[in-house]
Amino acid sequence: MRRIRRRRRAHSVVAMSDLEVRDLTRVFASGDTPRRAVDGVSFTASSGLLTGFVGGNGAGKTTTMRMIMGVLAITRGEVRFGGAPVTRHDRREFGYMPEERGLYPKQPVLEQLVYLARLRGIAAPVARREVLEHLDRLGLAGRAKDHVEKLSLGNQQRVQIVAAIMGQPKALVLDEPFSGLDPAAVDAMADLLREHTRRGVPVLFSSHQLDLVERLCERLVILGGGRVLASGTPDELRTKGFTRHRLVLSGDAGFVRGVPGVLAVDVDGSSALVEVHDDAAATRLLSAALERGAVQEFSPVRPTLAQIYREVTS
Structure with a gap:
């Protein structure tokens, strides 16, 4: 692994900052007929709240999350954080769990998580302590020295979750974080996310598990055909x-x-x-x-x- 330059770790107290998506649009060139994958999507993931992002395959959830994180260029619209256009520095302090998992299969769990934490500016001893604590809470304390490829898909998912929440992120954008988790792991993960919302962190996560989203989320955004079809609190949606x-x-x-x-x-x-x-x-x-x-x-x-x-x- 390459040498890592240490940055100052962000303070654990997070200012109350909403993550706003305004008229977000993404058009993909496809021959003579461009495809509009996301079409004027607007919503707010409020600080201190869990916001569920639901929709069928091809609804535009992953494309929207990639634009929020700057992984994919925005055709039109903007992303704002704390009332201002989101910056590269802001995004470096976001926790992101992409659709395509980014783990090194032939490296030990603990070693690579400490490495990823140090990339976020966390000192090695602090990173090791935090990683071990999270692995223990997610039932993986005994697998810390195993290579990722030796883990089940569900356990690999838990490792990826730890990678996303390291270092007190200022916002969390998680693409299908509960996929493949057993009920005990779902509960443990939900507890971790609530700890971040109590710090004032906006948490946006997508899921196909509608019963889980209904149980956990304070706000919901339903996407279809690249557009917002409905949004609001569960009670607001029920009364429409x-x-x-x-x-x-x-x-x-x-x-x-x-x-x-x-x-x-x-x-x-x-x-x-x-x-x-x-x-x-x-x-x-x-x-x-x-x-x-x-x-x-x-x-x-x-x-x-x-x-x-x-x-x-x-």
Whole structure:
């Protein structure tokens, strides 16, 4: 390994700084027909919050993250950090986990993580202590001297995570950090990320695991076709569109199909799942139900992130 020039390590206290993406666009030249992979994407990964970045394959998540980190040139738009255009110095203090993992397969885990930490300006003794602490928390203390190629894919993922979070980064941009992790490792990783948000760090991560994103994130950004289809807190996303209610009666619920302003999503005997367009429709539905007998339940149903995702991407 080449000799490393030591830089001063950044202070562990992070100023409250948002990571902002404004009208970010990337066009790839492809013969006579350029391809617009990301088209006017705007959102904010707020300081001290976990922001989940979700979308199908080809939605533009990885391309957006590469532009945030300066790995890929921006066709139009800008990235801002702390209220100003992001600089090369800012990016050097970001923790980044790319889609293509950057580990050396034939080098020992501890040795290369210490090396990567020293590239970020951390003194060797401090780096070694921090690496060992993180490996222990992720269940890899006994594998520190193993070559990366000897580890399972899930354990390699844990090593890559450690590489991204070393040195008190000012922001974290993580592409599929939970991929291949078992439940215990997911919990350990979530705890580590929350420690960074408590320092005021904005954390943006992509994932195909919608239930995990829903459980962990304070804000969500749903991408499709290179554009933002929906964004906000989980509660904000749940309240957009029509409200679903569950209606349970003493008799048959089939009549709901004929109530104006009510869409019957599912009817099964005495129960029905309906979408109510407005308060007037809810009143009509409940009045019609009471005319037919006792109403045992009429309550709103909170949609899951998976249901919201299917609705906005369909």
